[in-house]
Amino acid sequence: MNDYTASEMMIVAAARALADARVVFVGIGLPNIACNLAQRTVAPHLELIYESGVYGARPARLPLSIGDPCLVSGAVGVMPMSHLLQYYLQRGLIDVGLLGAAQIDRYGNLNTTVIGDYYRPQVRLPGSGGACEIALMCRRVLIITRLSRRTFVEKLDFVTSPGFLEGGDARARLGCYGEGPAAVITDMGIFRFDRVTHEMFLASLYPGCTVERVQEQVGWPLRVADGLDTVAPPAEKELRILRQELDPAGRLRM
Amino acid sequence: MREAIAALVHDGDCVAIEGFTHLICFAAGHEIIRQRKRDLVLCRLTPDLIYDQMVAAGCARKLIFSYLGNPGVGSLHAVRRAVEQGIPAPLELEEYTHLGMVARYIAGAAGLPFYPLRTFAGSDLPRVNPRIRQVEDPYGSGAVFVVPPLNPDVAIIHVQRADAEGNAQIWGLLGVQVEAAFAAKHVIVVAEEIVDEAVIRADPNRTVIPNLIVDAVVHEPFGAHPSYVQGYYDRDTEAYIAWDTISRESGTLQQWLDAWVYGLSGRAEYVEKLGSQVWQRLKPGDAWSGQVNYGRYC
Numbered sequence: 001m002n003d004y005t006a007s008e009m010m011i012v013a014a015a016r017a018l019a020d021a022r023v024v025f026v027g028i029g030l031p032n033i034a035c036n037l038a039q040r041t042v043a044p045h046l047e048l049i050y051e052s053g054v055y056g057a058r059p060a061r062l063p064l065s066i067g068d069p070c071l072v073s074g075a076v077g078v079m080p081m082s083h084l085l086q087y088y089l090q091r092g093l094i095d096v097g098l099l100g101a102a103q104i105d106r107y108g109n110l111n112t113t114v115i116g117d118y119y120r121p122q123v124r125l126p127g128s129g130g131a132c133e134i135a136l137m138c139r140r141v142l143i144i145t146r147l148s149r150r151t152f153v154e155k156l157d158f159v160t161s162p163g164f165l166e167g168g169d170a171r172a173r174l175g176c177y178g179e180g181p182a183a184v185i186t187d188m189g190i191f192r193f194d195r196v197t198h199e200m201f202l203a204s205l206y207p208g209c210t211v212e213r214v215q216e217q218v219g220w221p222l223r224v225a226d227g228l229d230t231v232a233p234p235a236e237k238e239l240r241i242l243r244q245e246l247d248p249a250g251r252l253r254m
Numbered sequence: 255m256r257e258a259i260a261a262l263v264h265d266g267d268c269v270a271i272e273g274f275t276h277l278i279c280f281a282a283g284h285e286i287i288r289q290r291k292r293d294l295v296l297c298r299l300t301p302d303l304i305y306d307q308m309v310a311a312g313c314a315r316k317l318i319f320s321y322l323g324n325p326g327v328g329s330l331h332a333v334r335r336a337v338e339q340g341i342p343a344p345l346e347l348e349e350y351t352h353l354g355m356v357a358r359y360i361a362g363a364a365g366l367p368f369y370p371l372r373t374f375a376g377s378d379l380p381r382v383n384p385r386i387r388q389v390e391d392p393y394g395s396g397a398v399f400v401v402p403p404l405n406p407d408v409a410i411i412h413v414q415r416a417d418a419e420g421n422a423q424i425w426g427l428l429g430v431q432v433e434a435a436f437a438a439k440h441v442i443v444v445a446e447e448i449v450d451e452a453v454i455r456a457d458p459n460r461t462v463i464p465n466l467i468v469d470a471v472v473h474e475p476f477g478a479h480p481s482y483v484q485g486y487y488d489r490d491t492e493a494y495i496a497w498d499t500i501s502r503e504s505g506t507l508q509q510w511l512d513a514w515v516y517g518l519s520g521r522a523e524y525v526e527k528l529g530s531q532v533w534q535r536l537k538p539g540d541a542w543s544g545q546v547n548y549g550r551y552c
Contacts, residue, residue, distance in 0.1 A: 028326055051352060052274050052427050064491050065325040067275020069484050072426045073541050080428040081274060081299075082360055085353045090372055113349075118382050124337045126329075128351040129300070129321035133373040162376030174375045175396065 004234050006146075006187040008242060008253045009206050012234040014098070014144050014185045016042055021096045023047045025089065025134055026057075028066045030144045031098035033242070033252050036062065040241050047076070049094060051130040053084050062246050085130065089137050092178070097138030099131055100145050103156050106200045106220055107170075108143060108163025108181035108193060110135065111156040118158060128160050135161035136174075140182040147186045147217035154219045164198035171198070188214050190231065199223060204231045255477075255520060258442050258470040259285045267407040268295040268318075270438060271304060274429030275325060276484060279412040279444050280304050281477035281521040287311040288515060297406055299355045299430065303480065303497050306330040307515070309345060310507050316346035318404065320355045327494050331501040341504065348383060354401055359430050361403035362437030368400040375399070409438035411463060412478050414486065415453070416445040420468025423460040425543075426484025432462045444472045446486050458548075476525045476533070487536040 007030075014034035018024060019042040026035045026048050036059070039046045048057040052067040056076025063071050072078055088094060101110035102125050112131055116122035135141055141163075145151055163181045164171045171180050184191040184200060192203040201223035202214055207230060215222045234242075247253050263269060263286055271279050283304040286294070290313075296305050297318040302325070308314055310332035317333070324330055336345035350358065353373045361369035368389075380386040380399070388397040411431050416422040420443045424431060435441050443463060448471070454461055480493035500510045518524050525533075 052276075053429065054427070065275055065489070067325065067427055067489075069276070069426060069482055069488060069538070072484055078425075078427065080432060081352065081430055082356045082433060085356055090353065113378070118378075121338060124322070124329075124334050126321050126323035127319070127349050128377070128379065130352040132351040132377045132379065133353045136373060136375060159376065159378045165376050171376070175372075177372075177375065 004239060005254060006206070008234055008239065009231070010144065010146070010185055010187045011037060011242060011253060012238045013190060013206070013231055014142060015238070017142055017183060017185065018043050018046060018096060021046060023049055023094050023096075025049050025051070025094050025097040025138055026066070027098050027100065028063070029100065030252060031100065032063060032066075033246055034144065035098065036246055037238065037242055040245070041238060049084070049088060051081065051084065053079050053081050055079070055084070055088065085133065089133055092137060092139070094138045095140070097134035097141045099134060099141060099143050099161065101143065101151070101161075103151055103153050104143060104145060104184065105153060105156050107165060107167045107198055108184065108200060109156055109159050109165065110143065110161040110163065111158045113158040113160045115157055131161045135163065136177045139178045141178065141180060143181055143184040145184065145186060147188050147214060149217055149219050152218040164193065167198045168196070188217070192225075194223075201225055202228065204229050206231050207233050255281060255285050255444070255472045255474055258472050259289055262408050262440050262442060262469060263289075263291055264407070265291055266293045268297060270297040270406040270409040270434045272298060272409065272430055272434040273412055273478070273481065274299060274427055275489065276427040276429065276482060277412040277424065277431065277478055278302055278304055278481035279410050279477055280479060280481065281474045281524075282410045282442065282444060283308055284515045284524070285520070286313055287511065297404060299352055300325065301330060301333060303330070303494065306332040306497070306501060307511065309333050309336050310342070310501070310504070311511055311515070312342050314345060315343075316348065318348045318355075320350045320352045324494060324498060326491075327498050331498070332507060335504065348385065349379065350383070350386070350401065351379065354386065355404075356430055356433065358401045358404035359433035359437045361401065362405040363433045366403060368402050370398045370400050373399065404437055406434070406438045408440040408442065409434045410442045410444060411435050412444045412483070413463070414445070414483060415447040415449045416443050416471055417449055417451045417454050418471060419451070419465035420463070420471045421451070421454045421461055421465045422463040422468070423454060423457065424462050425460060428462065435463050435467060440469045441467050442470045442472060443468050444474050444477050446475055446477070446483055448473045474521050477521050479528070482536075485538065487533065488538055490532070490536055
């Protein structure tokens, strides 16, 4: 089966990255559908946790927002946001957080606050929500975003959610937080981070994509892994669940 | 609702209409617009459509918030027009993260001078918000971020049911309803149903707001639309998507305010105007909780 969209490949790659996770902090949009796919494939015991105050959600429909009522019915637990953000997230009980961004730099720092100057913004974006604490406090972070020169920039206009800051040991110096970004999952391939410099490098390509095409969408000279590999295309089962159960209207996978 | 807003919300007040996706009291926001309140400081984690409408109507001078978007859809266009172009008037922003806002309400509710938290490290937020500060941990762990209390003049809290005294019960997402209510100087409880005190007493674990802190109780069925009330009506996703188009231009937005806010006397007319087809579409099926035995001790 080779008729799939770039978005479907991206969602499948993100779901596979959750194979060893037990508790995942879910954001809305692509992260949400990826987590729900993971729960139905590689991670049947995955507990979905939503910042709205839900632990162990098992939504009967694809939730449109992180506060959807379908997340409550049938969940393991529902609690005030103050409990969830302090006792689950700040306490360090969550394995993986998934985040998107309007801008990302080579060290996995994320901007969701403004494009342009903070006080005279060209575009006022939503701001942090829970992203800053998710980026700091989950044991590791997966970033899901489409490749584009507008997104993958040399320098962020604003650091909303820290990745590895200026690289090296800058994040470690912040104190006792999670490990930071583990991967950036895009619509052409997957990036990982160097263990010492913490600079992003291209680790895997999707079938049919090339390093040159990825570089065109990245605003700095891209580092590429020596053993660059190719990701297996979506399996029939992954596509069937995605198309028939999770997103029949095709809102997210097109 | 008219009397409660007239008595408790004044020009220049700091107002919190809370509710995280769930239980957002649009009926109160619309009444504030109708009464043409001005210069309000509006607090909410997620300003949502309700504050977009209030900003467009010229009620607000400032937002205190953590996520400024139309959830699952995109931007809040009226807020963006105010921030990016000063239309209809400039809007001051004071922003935190969700945990930062929660911490401000906790400090306000608990009567504390500040509240420590571990977010903000490495972020630019403390650089643009001087209220986010650091203090030295007196027990030796180093510097820790703190935020000050948030004590709104009035909090408007939508709930499933309350008794006539304002003892209120919520189920489903609790958001920061409790923290915001205890932090506020005055509280308006808006309930889908007013029930007998015995109903509240039969299930005391579900009571989140006591009559002790409540100044006014308003019975306003369907008062949270287009947000939702767990077990009563679903979130009107179509309305959230439609708002994206309506709010892109000041003109269409003002027409919407004329038709759905200024042109109506209150929520009862809104419910009727929306029509039974919409309410049928939003009616959920049943999923009753199990019952627990509280025991009889006499």
